Amino acid sequence: MNAWIEKQRHLIDFTLASLARRRTKNLGLLLVYTLLVFVLASVALYTHALRQEAAQVLKQSPEIVLQRMVAGRHDLIPPGYLEKIGRIRGVQAIEGRLWGYYYDPVVKANYTFMAPVAEAVRPGTLVVGPAVARSRGLAPGNTISFRAYSGKLFAFTVAGVLPHASELVSADLVLMSEADFRAFFEYPAGHHTDIALSVANPQEVRNVAAKLAAALPDSRPILREEVLRTYASIFDWREGIVLALLSAAIFAFAILAWEKASGLSAEEKREIGILKAIGWETGDVIKMKLWEGGLISLSAFLLGFVAAYIQVFRFGAPLFEPVLKGWAVLYPRFELVPAIDGLQVATLFFFTVFPYMAAVLVPIWRAAITDPDAAMRS
Numbered sequence: 001m002n003a004w005i006e007k008q009r010h011l012i013d014f015t016l017a018s019l020a021r022r023r024t025k026n027l028g029l030l031l032v033y034t035l036l037v038f039v040l041a042s043v044a045l046y047t048h049a050l051r052q053e054a055a056q057v058l059k060q061s062p063e064i065v066l067q068r069m070v071a072g073r074h075d076l077i078p079p080g081y082l083e084k085i086g087r088i089r090g091v092q093a094i095e096g097r098l099w100g101y102y103y104d105p106v107v108k109a110n111y112t113f114m115a116p117v118a119e120a121v122r123p124g125t126l127v128v129g130p131a132v133a134r135s136r137g138l139a140p141g142n143t144i145s146f147r148a149y150s151g152k153l154f155a156f157t158v159a160g161v162l163p164h165a166s167e168l169v170s171a172d173l174v175l176m177s178e179a180d181f182r183a184f185f186e187y188p189a190g191h192h193t194d195i196a197l198s199v200a201n202p203q204e205v206r207n208v209a210a211k212l213a214a215a216l217p218d219s220r221p222i223l224r225e226e227v228l229r230t231y232a233s234i235f236d237w238r239e240g241i242v243l244a245l246l247s248a249a250i251f252a253f254a255i256l257a258w259e260k261a262s263g264l265s266a267e268e269k270r271e272i273g274i275l276k277a278i279g280w281e282t283g284d285v286i287k288m289k290l291w292e293g294g295l296i297s298l299s300a301f302l303l304g305f306v307a308a309y310i311q312v313f314r315f316g317a318p319l320f321e322p323v324l325k326g327w328a329v330l331y332p333r334f335e336l337v338p339a340i341d342g343l344q345v346a347t348l349f350f351f352t353v354f355p356y357m358a359a360v361l362v363p364i365w366r367a368a369i370t371d372p373d374a375a376m377r378s
Contacts, residue, residue, distance in 0.1 A: 046317045047236075047238070051232055056337075064198075064205065066085070066220070074194075077193070081219075088211050097114075099114040102146065115176055140158055154184055293356060294357065
């Protein structure tokens with residue numbers, strides 16, 4: 001065992017010396033290789049972190065949201081729906097929600113107005129999201145006015161600003177009392193925007209949704225798992241768009257790597273011929289060249305992956321953020337929690353390292369079995 005380790009150490013030493021003799025060519029390949037891994041790893045890490053962030057945010061969302069549909073469009077929930085739902089077996093809790101969108105011409109952005117049930121907001125006051133506070137320069141105690149769609153002007157006092165930690169979901173949020181919400185949007189008494197439901201047995205969510213659809217034919221149950229799948233599809237689509245845009249660069253690198261690996265230079269062939277002439281076995285030559293390809297590919301993978309990790313989780317992925325996160329006037333500011341998927345890393349490793357190693361093997365084997373005299377004359 002010690003003899004084998006010693007032999008591999010000598011092979012690595014010789015490989016490093018061989019790489020150093022062609023340092024310019026190898027450094028260029030390493031740089032391009034690292035850049036490719038950096039780009040692919042950045043996209044993979046960022047989209048996975050966004051999926052994890054969305055899953056954490058939606059973990060506390062209702063298991064079922066029920067909307068009423070009229071002519072294929074979302075309409076108000078009339079009185080009586082809550083009582084009908086309460087009689088369906090399996091429903092644990094029901095909450096009629098009040099929310100709506102308001103376009104602010106001052107900052108040319110949409111706000112989400114909401115009357116929360118759990119958090120009491122005094123009439124005449126508002127609690128605003130961090131992005132709303134930044135865009136309008138608001139602080140607790142300030143007064144702000146909004147003109148309702150009816151033309152009436154409403155003045156409110158800012159009671160507080162929602163914490164920065166919740167900005168991913170509260171950036172454009174404006175919380176107000178139920179009385180103010182109904183007066184501002186002229187909501188009829190007893191009507192709600194939609195209904196949030198929790199189910200006693202999580203395994204029965206789909207059965208309860210089917211019962212709701214049967215009991216209330218004009219309703220549309222939306223399951224939390226369906227929302228999660230929608231977000232995952234959006235992130236997958238955006239990741240695909242980025243990779244499609246980078247496909248030309250990836251293809252160019254594939255050609256470069258294949259040409260470098262499959263086309264040995266005359267100097268390399270002479271080197272192999274000399275090694276064979278002085279007594280190296282064919283297996284030793286192949287091992288030496290595999291070590292060469294392995295050192296380049298592994299170094300490129302590690303350097304590219306570490307650089308991608310720093311770029312994504314330390315600097316917020318400025319190169320890919322606009323494409324992968326989307327765009328909005330009131331954009332949330334948040335830091336992604338580092339999240340690495342082992343399967344994703346293994347897949348990236350397989351598709352960036354193994355093809356290069358495979359491309360190295362065939363030409364090296366051909367050169368290694370060539371007569372030393374012919375190899376030195378080539």
